[in-house]
Each structure stands twice: as structure tokens, then as C-alpha cells.
Amino acid sequence: MAEKTCPVRKTVVYLSDQIDSGRLTDPKGRRISEQIMQLAEEIAEGAAGSDHLSAIDSLIKEYFYPKSPVQNQEIGVRLKGILDEHREVFISHIETKNCPSHDCGKLAPSPCQMACPAGIDIPTYLGLIAEGRDAEAIEVIRRDNPLPWVCGLICTRPCEMMCVRARIDTPVSIKFLKAFAAERAMSDRAYKNPEKKEANGKKICVVGAGPGGISAAYYLALMGYEVRVIESLPVPGGMMMVGIPRYRLPREVIDREVAMIEELGVTFSYNTVFGKDVTFEALKKEGYEAFFIAIGAHKAWDLGIKGEKEFPKVIEAVKFLKDVALGEHHVPGKQVVVIGGGNVAIDAARTSLRLGAEAVTIAYRRSRTQMPADIEEVEQAEEEGIEFSFLTIPKEIVGENDLITGLDCIKAELIQKQGSDRLAPVPILGKDFIIKADAVISAIGQYVDDEGMQVFDKMSWTRRGTIEVNHASMETTMPGVFAAGDAVSGPATVIEAIGGGKRAAESIDRYLSNIPQPRMPKIPIRHRTEAPFEMSASRKMTLKPAQMPMLSVDRRRTMFQQVELGYDEESVRREASRCLRCDICRRCGKCVEICRDKMGIDALKLGYMDFDDPSETDFRATSEKCILCGACAANCENKAIVIEEENGQRMLKLCGTILNKQEIQYCEECNAILPSAEYMQFISRKTGTAKKVTEKRLLCNNCQRKLGAKINVSTRPVNRI
Amino acid sequence: MQFQRGDKIEVYKKSVDEAWEPYMDDFIGLHGFITDPDTTINDPDSLIRVSLVGVGTHRLPQDALRLIGKP
Numbered sequence: 143m144a145e146k147t148c149p150v151r152k153t154v155v156y157l158s159d160q161i162d163s164g165r166l167t168d169p170k171g172r173r174i175s176e177q178i179m180q181l182a183e184e185i186a187e188g189a190a191g192s193d194h195l196s197a198i199d200s201l202i203k204e205y206f207y208p209k210s211p212v213q214n215q216e217i218g219v220r221l222k223g224i225l226d227e228h229r230e231v232f233i234s235h236i237e238t239k240n241c242p243s244h245d246c247g248k249l250a251p252s253p254c255q256m257a258c259p260a261g262i263d264i265p266t267y268l269g270l271i272a273e274g275r276d277a278e279a280i281e282v283i284r285r286d287n288p289l290p291w292v293c294g295l296i297c298t299r300p301c302e303m304m305c306v307r308a309r310i311d312t313p314v315s316i317k318f319l320k321a322f323a324a325e326r327a328m329s330d331r332a333y334k335n336p337e338k339k340e341a342n343g344k345k346i347c348v349v350g351a352g353p354g355g356i357s358a359a360y361y362l363a364l365m366g367y368e369v370r371v372i373e374s375l376p377v378p379g380g381m382m383m384v385g386i387p388r389y390r391l392p393r394e395v396i397d398r399e400v401a402m403i404e405e406l407g408v409t410f411s412y413n414t415v416f417g418k419d420v421t422f423e424a425l426k427k428e429g430y431e432a433f434f435i436a437i438g439a440h441k442a443w444d445l446g447i448k449g450e451k452e453f454p455k456v457i458e459a460v461k462f463l464k465d466v467a468l469g470e471h472h473v474p475g476k477q478v479v480v481i482g483g484g485n486v487a488i489d490a491a492r493t494s495l496r497l498g499a500e501a502v503t504i505a506y507r508r509s510r511t512q513m514p515a516d517i518e519e520v521e522q523a524e525e526e527g528i529e530f531s532f533l534t535i536p537k538e539i540v541g542e543n544d545l546i547t548g549l550d551c552i553k554a555e556l557i558q559k560q561g562s563d564r565l566a567p568v569p570i571l572g573k574d575f576i577i578k579a580d581a582v583i584s585a586i587g588q589y590v591d592d593e594g595m596q597v598f599d600k601m602s603w604t605r606r607g608t609i610e611v612n613h614a615s616m617e618t619t620m621p622g623v624f625a626a627g628d629a630v631s632g633p634a635t636v637i638e639a640i641g642g643g644k645r646a647a648e649s650i651d652r653y654l655s656n657i658p659q660p661r662m663p664k665i666p667i668r669h670r671t672e673a674p675f676e677m678s679a680s681r682k683m684t685l686k687p688a689q690m691p692m693l694s695v696d697r698r699r700t701m702f703q704q705v706e707l708g709y710d711e712e713s714v715r716r717e718a719s720r721c722l723r724c725d726i727c728r729r730c731g732k733c734v735e736i737c738r739d740k741m742g743i744d745a746l747k748l749g750y751m752d753f754d755d756p757s758e759t760d761f762r763a764t765s766e767k768c769i770l771c772g773a774c775a776a777n778c779e780n781k782a783i784v785i786e787e788e789n790g791q792r793m794l795k796l797c798g799t800i801l802n803k804q805e806i807q808y809c810e811e812c813n814a815i816l817p818s819a820e821y822m823q824f825i826s827r828k829t830g831t832a833k834k835v836t837e838k839r840l841l842c843n844n845c846q847r848k849l850g851a852k853i854n855v856s857t858r859p860v861n862r863i
Numbered sequence: 864m865q866f867q868r869g870d871k872i873e874v875y876k877k878s879v880d881e882a883w884e885p886y887m888d889d890f891i892g893l894h895g896f897i898t899d900p901d902t903t904i905n906d907p908d909s910l911i912r913v914s915l916v917g918v919g920t921h922r923l924p925q926d927a928l929r930l931i932g933k934p
Contacts, residue, residue: 243917257898257914300898303869304914511867514900564865564907604881606908613884613921631922632909635899641920662886665919754932 148245149228150235153182153221160217171214174204178221186246190236198225230660238667244728251666252724254301254316260641261666262286264301264316265725267323269672272718276323277332282670283320284336287640288360288403289353291328291395294321295706296386298516298635306724309750310759312687314720318706322714328398335406339366344654347372347430349416352380353636354436354627356403357643358650362434363406365651370430371408374415376468380438381628382636384464385486387493388702417594432622432650435598435609436643439628441591445481445584449539453546456539459490459585466493473497475581479549480504481536482585483513486633488520490583491528495699502527503577505534507554507567522705526698531577535569539582548576588633598623608632615649615659616642624650668725674798675719679761682799685720688713722750723797727782729753733774733796741773746801764801769820770794792818809842811849816842865925866911869934870897874915880924882910887923890915894931 147155157179166172178201184190202225205218225232234240240251254264263282270279283290297317305313327333346362348355351373359369377383379396404410414420422433442458450456457474459482465472478494480487483506491502504523506513509532513520524530531551538550553573556565589607600620602610609625611618616626626642628634649659691707692698698705709717729751738744745767749757770792772785783796793803807816816822819840841849866872874890877883895915910922 242919253914256916256919257896259912259920261919298899300912300914300920303898304896606882606910614886634912634922638899638912638922662889663919663921665917 148186148241148243149224149231150182150186150241151245153224154179154186156220156224157182157217165213166217168211168214170207171205171211171217174201174214175217177201185232185235186241188235188246192236194236195225195229195232230664234665234667240665240667242665251668253304253306254724255666255668257300257304258286258641258666259300259635259638260287260644261664262301263666263668263670263725265721265723266668266670266672268314268316268319268718268721269675269723271319271323272675272715272721274715277327277330277334279320279323280327280333281336283323286644286666287637288357289399289636289640290320291324291399292353292382292391293637293640294318294324295395295704296382296391297637300637306722306729306750307720309756310683310722315688315690315709315717318688318690318709319714319718322709322711324399325708326711333402335402336364338364338406341368342366344368345370345428345430346432346434346650347425348434348436350380350436350438350627350629351375351378351400351410351412352436352438352627352639353382354438354629354639354643354646355380355434356400357640358434358436358624358626358647359408359643360403360406361644361647362650363403363408365647367651369408371410372414372416372420373410373412376412378410378412380436381440384467385460385489387463387466387489387496389492389496389698389705390489392704415594417597422597431654432624433598434643434646434650435595435618435623435625435629436627436639437590437595437629439588439590439608439633441589442584443587443589445536445586447536447538449541449546450584453539453541453544453582455546455581457581457583459486459583460588462490462583463493466497471497473499474583475546475579476500477579478502478581478583479577479579480583480585481549482506482587483508483515484585484587485515485519486588487583487585488515488523488528490585492523492526494581494583495526495528496702499581501529503529503531503579505531505536505549505551505577507533507535508565509533509556512565522698525695527695533567534577535567537574540576546580546582548578549582550574550576588628590629590632601625606632612659614662615652616646617649617653617659622653624653671725674723674726676795676798676800677719678800679764679802682720682761685716687720688717723782726780726797728780730779732777732779733783736773736777737768741771743767743769743771745769746774748796761796761799761801764794765803768794768802769824770802770804770818771821771824787815807840809845810840811845812842814842814844816840865907866897866900866928866930867934868897868900870900870930871895871932871934872897872913872928873931874913874923874927875929876927878924878927880910880926882922882924883927887921887927890918890921890923891927893918 157175181194181198202218202221205214252265267279267282299317301316302313307314345368348359348371351371359371362369378400383396442460474494478499480491491504494502533554534551535554536551540550541547552569554567554569557568559566598620602619604610609629611625611630616624618625624646626646627639688709693705731751734746734748737746745764747760747763750759774783775785786793790806791803792806794801804818874893893915895913898914899912912922914920
């Protein structure tokens with residue numbers, strides 16, 4: 143079972159128990175323990191400085207002074223063990239104010255950030271975009287992802303899937319906001335590289351200029367390494383360039399972001415095949431000390447059906463898309479059938495249409511809901527007129543004299559096979575049919591081409607045909623050789639390759655600096671916390687999700703122009719401010735409980751906080767019942783919900799959203815600031831205080847008491863002795 | 864496919880797959896969501912991407928996961 147308590151929190155609890163138990167009779171041992179506990183508490187609260195950890199190390203040594211009692215030494219050994227095993231977590235708390243296990247309440251990455259394979263600090267950059275600080279937003283993104291513009295257009299956006307705003311209406315359109323900020327920063331010439339470290343004289347070779355290779359090259363260059371990227375294609379980008387069509391990702395976007403990486407001194411050798419044009423031995427002789435392999439997965443699986451090898455117009459989707467990307471714009475046929483259900487199949491179909499195919503059909507052996515392709519891509523394909531034939535198993539490609547006439551298929555049904563809980567497509571006997579076609583494109587998946595890799599003789603491969611790595615460091619079984627991207631995961635996503643490249647860069651640096659590798663992959667970290675964007679509850683609730691303007695369908699059927707035209711500036715700022723700032727509010731629900739159960743008011747209708755069973759959320763409803771007592775704010779560890787007084791008003795704010803506000807009132811006698819009238823009534827009901835003088839006057843508690851006493855003295859008979 | 868995007872899962876046991884690494888033992892008992900169920904061909908053997916509470920996003924073998932909720 144996993145040890146889920148944060149080691150920083152565990153240290154605090156352990157020391158607190160030791161101190162409270164009375165077992166620590168030695169004054170020196172007690173002093174050391176108290177000092178370490180204080181330092182550990184500061185680390186837990188995100189208040190520690192860079193010297194905290196070394197200070198704890200020194201204090202632990204002090205436990206072992208000559209003739210130190212055994213209980214001191216026991217504590218010293220225990221603490222040293224925790225620190226040795228979890229040093230990275232302590233460092234992460236100190237450097238990033240990040241407690242991934244949420245034990246240290248104030249410091250938790252948001253769900254969107256945790257879902258991002260590159261761990262981008264999303265709430266921070268959304269906060270910056272909402273304020274129009276696009277270049278700063280790009281700076282934040284590039285700490286974890288050197289290609290924000292590319293990802294802003296084609297990321298599979300797991301972050302949006304986890305977006306908490308979806309529990310209220312729809313997720314924040316994180317992906318396109320990133321694209322807008324990158325484009326604007328680039329246009330304003332404000333898209334800048336960070337300062338790189340001084341050159342350290344060490345050389346690294348990166349094999350493959352895809353997202354993984356580019357990512358590793360970027361971070362290594364920033365660390366001061368001399369990086370050379372070997373690429374067999376004539377262009378950078380790998381699958382981003384030759385696998386993703388231009389109507390989704392214009393070439394200029396890749397070129398501009400790669401140019402930023404070249405600006406750091408990274409050299410790209412195009413049209414250079416590793417193992418042929420340049421060899422491992424030669425590179426080693428040139429002084430390359432580490433190698434990073436990011437060769438992708440470019441080989442297509444065979445369909446394994448009759449006719450596949452007989453007709454020239456049976457085309458592999460990856461080759462077709464690559465040829466088109468490199469300028470060979472030839473229509474594959476008038477009636478095209480694409481076999482497969484992933485994004486590559488959709489891309490091949492939409493590309494065929496743009497090249498002039500009259501009819502394009504996607505044949506997929508399972509149902510619509512089981513297609514691995516993105517739902518938006520599927521919908522856009524349908525809008526453009528692509529036909530889908532679901533539950534269709536291809537049997538044979540038929541034709542005459544090298545010319546295809548059709549794809550012989552059989553209808554399938556999904557059946558749960560014995561011993562499996564998966565629904566498998568099973569052919570229905572006699573339900574054969576032919577889809578008319580003169581070209582068939584196969585898009586049933588790719589695998590890693592290992593040509594040229596044999597030179598890495600100590601590098602192991604998995605049974606899936608991918609490079610075996612330790613995922614914590616992306617180090618292969620051959621020392622000094624690292625790998626990431628599709629070559630490791632099999633065909634996956636751009637953002638995953640970027641995350642892997644970044645992780646590999648950090649590990650290469652550790653390898654060359656003789657620092658031990660981490661035990662497990664790094665957990666996403668927050669870089670900073672932006673102040674939340676202030677707005678009324680009504681506005682926060684009624685901000686409508688931005689609608690993406692699209693290219694006309696006629697153009698989409700005929701040209702490779704970008705389909706999604708991007709938001710205008712007003713929509714971007716509005717969309718970014720829909721973010722609920724889950725980096726500040728971790729949705730523990732304590733505010734709701736206090737208000738409802740302890741105060742009996744139940745003013746907070748924040749159903750989105752319940753993760754498993756979200757109910758209705760309405761920020762506007764708070765003002766109907768809230769008495770501005772501040773109990774919620776007083777119990778919020780993260781200061782996500784606060785009471786603020788400014789410009790003569792008292793406001794209750796949740797991550798910048800003003801849930802309730804009232805004019806501040808003052809005592810008529812002494813001019814002291816008064817709580818809200820509702821709160822004073824609430825207290826009066828609870829305490830039953832004499833109110834005669836206060837019924838028509840606004841008075842603070844002190845003045846109420848004073849005046850109440852006078853009234854009582856003057857109105858009651860005095861007993862005379 | 865057994866798992867779909869958005870499915871809530873639990874890492875309930877150690878996988879026998881070669882892709883299971885020692886640090887993944889720490890994940891047993893954790894909950895999370897499927898963020899990329901299968902990149903290509905609905906293969907029950909493929910590694911799928913999950914976002915686990917508190918530890919971020921990882922690719923894991925499917926035999927270590929069990930479904931605990933649909934989106």
C-alpha cells in the first residue's frame with residue numbers, strides 16, 4: 143500500500159509527538175527537535191528559504207554529540223532516514239511551494255496541472271492571460287514546455303478534461319488561450335528565451351527533431367550544454383511537421399518556435415540519417431558525452447488483408463501525410479477509404495478531401511464511442527463531408543489490373559468474450575458488403591523503426607518494440623543514453639513527448655554532474671501564484687464559454703488553411719477569467735461546512751467542490767443569506783476565501799469572485815467599525831443582549847454595554863440601606 | 864476498449880507487465896482518471912495514461928487498474 147503522508151508533514155507530526163510525549167528529557171535534544179520542527183513547519187507552509195534544508199541537516203548532526211542520550215540518537219537516525227529518502231520532496235516544497243499529496247494544505251498543484259504530462263503551471267498563466275500579460279504567460283509555460291504555440295493548436299488537452307469549471311458549465315478553453323498568448327507574444331516580439339547558463343563545455347547529441355528532441359535540446363541548451371540535433375527529414379518537428387496536416391498546425395508555427403531554440407545555440411543537422419550519414423563512434427570522438435534518442439514511431443503496421451500488397455493505391459497514412467507535408471499534393475483517388483479510428487485516420491481522410499477526393503469514407507471496426515480520435519476532430523471531419531462506416535471489418539482489397547475497385551468488408555457486432563470484460567468486434571456471418579473505392583489508406587497504427595539503433599548495443603527494447611527506459615530519468619539500459627517520446631511510449635501525444643524530453647534533459651544533467659537520479663518521476667510544480675482576477679459573482683457565473691470561429695466548410699473542403707481561426711482578444715481575456723483558480727482554492731469544502739453546519743446559515747452554494755457528487759453551484763446565491771461573519775474565511779487554510787474591507791465596503795471573496803459585499807457601518811458613539819447588521823442581529827439572537835438603546839442606533843459592543851448599563855442604572859430603583 | 868477517457872480508476876494491484884517499475888508500487892491504492900485510454904488500436908495490452916491524485920500523470924499497464932466510476 144502506498145505511503146501517502148507527505149514526508150514533510152510526517153516530520154512535523156513525528157517531532158511534535160516526541161516533544162509532547164515528555165520522553166525528550168535532554169534539554170539539548172529538546173532544543174534541537176523544536177528547532178527542526180519549526181523549520182519543517184515553515185517548509186510545509188511554503189515559507190522556507192534555500193538554507194532550511196542544510197540547516198536541518200546540521201541540526202540532525204547535533205543529535206549525535208558525545209554522550210548524547212539514546213532517545214536523541216533515535217530521533218536523529220529517524221529524521222536522517224526521512225530526509226535521505228525524500229529529499230526531493232523537501233526541495234520541491236521549498237523551491238516550488240508545492241505539496242503534491244495535499245497534506246500541507248496551503249500548497250497543492252491544481253488538477254489541470256497534475257493532468258498535464260509536461261506539468262505546466264496552468265492557473266498561473268491563465269491568470270496572466272486574463273490580465274493581458276501574454277509574454278509573461280509564455281514565460282511561465284516555457285518553464286515546462288518550449289512549444290506553447292504548437293501545443294496551443296494541437297494538444298489533446300488532458301488539462302481541460304480535469305478542469306473544475308466543467309462541474310459548473312464547460313471547461314476553460316485552456317489550449318486555445320495558450321495559442322493566442324504565444325501568437326500575440328510572437329507578434330509583439332515579446333516571445334523571448336530565458337537567460338541561459340554559461341557554457342559548460344559539454345556536448346550532447348539529440349537524435350530526432352520531433353517534440354521530444356526539441357524539448358530536450360531546449361532545456362539542455364539553457365543549462366549550458368552544446369546541443370546538436372540529428373534529423374533525417376529535411377524539416378524540424380518530426381510528426382508535428384509530417385504527421386499533423388497544415389490545416390491544424392501551420393508550418394510557420396513550428397518554424398518560429400524552432401527558431402527560438404536555434405537562437406539558444408542548438409544546431410540542427412537535417413537530411414542526416416543517424417548511423418549512415420553520421421555515426422555513433424564519430425560523434426563520440428567529437429566529444430559527445432550523452433545521447434538522447436527521440437526517433438518517434440514512423441513505421442506503419444500492415445493491414446494483413448488480401449490485396450494489400452497487390453495494388454499501388456494501397457497507401458500507408460503516415461507516408462501519405464508525410465508526402466503531402468513535404469509538398470507532394472496529389473489526390474490519392476476519387477473514392478478514398480481510410481481504415482482506422484485514430485487521429486491519423488481522420489487526418490488522412492480530411493487531407494484526401496482537401497486534395498480533391500470526391501468521396502472519403504472512414505472504415506472502423508468498432509463503434510463511434512470507442513474511436514480513439516478526438517471528438518472535435520471527428521465532428522469537424524463530419525462537417526466537411528467525411529462518411530463513417532462503423533463496425534466495419536475490412537476483409538480484402540479488390541480490383542483489376544492494379545486498379546482498386548473496392549474494399550470488401552464484413553459487418554461486426556460488439557460482443558463480450560468469455561473471460562474478458564472488453565467488447566470485441568466479431569464479424570456477423572453473411573453480412574458482407576463492398577465500399578466502392580479506388581484508393582485505400584491504412585491508418586491502424588505505427589511502431590518504432592529501429593534502423594540505425596543497433597549501435598546502442600546495451601540498450602534494451604520492450605516486447606512492445608519500444609525503447610526500455612526508467613521513466614523517472616528516461617535513462618535507457620545503456621549508460622549515457624536517454625530516450626523519450628513515441629520511441630518510448632509508442633505512438634502517443636506531443637505533450638507527452640515534450641514532458642519526456644524535459645525530464646530526460648534534467649537527468650542528462652544529473653548524469654554528467656554525477657548526481658544520483660530520482661527514484662520516481664518529478665511531480666508537477668507551481669512556479670508562482672498570481673493574484674486572482676477580481677469580478678462580481680454574477681459575472682463569474684454568466685461568463686459564457688468562448689466560441690471558436692471556423693473557416694467556411696467550402697474552404698475546408700478545398701484548402702489547407704487553418705480551420706480553427708482563433709479567438710479575438712476580448713474572448714480570450716473573458717475565457718481566461720472563467721478559471722476558478724484551483725491553485726489557490728483546493729476545494730476542501732471546509733468553508734461550506736462551517737457556514738452550513740457550525741453557523742447554521744448555509745449561504746455558500748458551491749456544489750462544484752464535491753468531487754464525487756457535484757451539486758449546483760451559484761456564486762450569486764451567497765449574498766442572499768451571507769451575514770459576512772467571516773467564519774468561512776477564518777477557517778480557510780489557503781486564504782482562498784477572504785473578508786476584505788476597502789473603499790468603505792466589506793467584501794467576501796472566493797479566489798477573486800465577490801460573493802457578497804456591504805457598506806461598512808460605524809458606531810454612532812465611538813466611530814468604531816461595526817460588523818454587518820445581519821451579523822449583529824445573529825449575535826443578538828444567540829446572546830439575547832439588552833437592545834433597548836441599540837434598536838434604533840448603530841453601536842459597537844462596547845458602547846452598547848456602556849449605554850445599556852446607564853439605562854439600567856437610571857431606570858431601576860436604587861435600594862437604600 | 865475497457866477504459867475510456869474520463870473514467871475514474873484505482874490502481875489496485877501491481878502489474879505483472881514488464882512496464883511496471885518499482886516506483887509504481889507507491890501508486891497502489893491511489894485514485895485517478897484516464898486521460899489517454901489507448902492511442903491507436905484499442906489494445907488491452909497497451910499502456911494507458913492516467914492522472915493520479917497527488918502524483919501527476921503516468922502511463923500504466925491496464926491490468927493494474929480497475930474502474931471505479933464513469934465520467
